[in-house]
Amino acid sequence: MKYSRLAFLVIGIVNLILFVFLAVVAILAGDTGLVSQNLPCLAMAVMAFCLSYLFPQFIQKDERMKLIRxxxxxxxxxxxxxxxxxLTTLLQTNVIQLPGSEAVSILTTLMICTVFISWVVLSKIY
Structure with missing residues (x-):
């Protein structure tokens, strides 16, 4: 399968549209729990956009890209x-109340976004 910047860009746009649609439907239905369950779609959109930006650099597979990774x-x-x-402190002190699945969804989204955005930032630095 051939990968390209355009393919990652299209995947990112599709995931972003999917997240927005599902978030709007969840908000209109009055269930904010569904919004946090759909956060991985947002994370996949961020990942695809970052990979679209980094694609020409990742193809090289040189020491610079290994360092960035x-x-x-x-x-x-x-x-x-x-x-x-x-998150643990906020949950233990009852500042926020989340089911376990929502907490895991939030952590997963934050982790995916952090990894790929840090790659973009580091590619600008190095």
């Missing part, structure tokens, strides 16, 4: 720890 995962690990600590 490793540093991105390294920074994302600490961001995930921070997200987990903050």
């Amino acid at each position: 490793h540093k991105g995962i390294f920074f994302s690990f600490f961001a995930f720890l921070t997200y987990s600590i903050v």
